[in-house]
Amino acid sequence: MTTQKMNPDEDYEFYARPENQVPQGPPRRRSRMTESFLVRLPPATLDEVRRRADEDKRSVSSWIRRAVEHELDKQAQ
Template sequence: MSTEKLTPDEEYAFYSRPENQEPQGQPRRRGKGLSSPIPVRFTPEQLDAIKRRAEADDRSVSAWIRRAVEHELDRPA
């Protein structure tokens, strides 16, 4: 398999074959558990953009926002 991004149809076809459903490498465990939810408000335009970006990355909105926050926390202030 190449490292090129698959279309959703190609991805479905690839993973529908049993030989491509075997786990590879060491299991990945989540770090510490997540904290309690916190309320964050976005404008409708921001939320639409976030939803589009999350969908393009095949992530939930929450996971996309967590990744964006992690990215910002990793860079110098």
């Protein structure tokens, strides 16, 4: 296993090899999600969310969940 930062091409080559596709450690289960709901954002905000999610290699939903959790943690402090 490597700990150095890889660019997308190196990342693809690394995980294309079968020996690098073996799960490490016990499986991690995601918590069950509840109902979905609609959130409307201005186009410029949505574009920025999409850009940042892509930058973090996350889905938009995952990025928004993380942002909400971050804000909730911050409020609890």
